[in-house]
Amino acid sequence: MRKALFLDRDGVINVEKHYLHKIEDFEFIPGIIEVMHQYQQDGYVLVVVTNQSGIGRGYYTEEDFWALTEWMKQTLAEQDVMIEGVYFSPYHPEKAIGEYRRESDCRKPGPGMLLKAAEELELVLNESVVLGDKESDVEAGRRAGVAQTIRLLEKGNVVENSKADVVIYDVRDLLRKN
DSSP: OBEEEEEOSBTTTBOOOTTOOOGGGOOBOTTHHHHHHHHHHTTEEEEEEEEOHHHHTTSSOHHHHHHHHHHHHHHHHTTTOOEEEEEEEOOOTTTOOGGGOSOOTTSTTSSHHHHHHHHHHTBOGGGOEEEESSHHHHHHHHHHTOSEEEEEOOTTOOOSSOOOSEEESSTTHHHHHO
């Protein structure tokens, strides 16, 4: 059994852009590759858990998502950062269309993606960490029973009453703590 760093994608690995699905629009958050590398060196498995309601809304396809994901994984691998799993939820209970319009425990704040990853990748949740930019990421981590939740906020944003264990404004702050 291994511990994991669960990472949200949009706003944590890449700069948040409206329903990002094209490689040419992808931009890594400054410092995230170094953070991922450090956690990997510290024995964490890297797992992406991301809501992708743009699929459910019809803005892009699952194939588009996977093409971008494979490019991202390859780009990271070239820098010795290995993503061991990618889990996504295309569902939305109100704004999606067709089969994607439904409640799902896999959509954060539900813990479904983390629980599925733990089962499939043999992860120990109570030794794992969630790094996200929304309170729904924090809640998913708490509901899954992870050891630590970290919330990354954009500079200038103030969040009161976050349930995250740690709140940071620059992902590189994680490099200074270890």
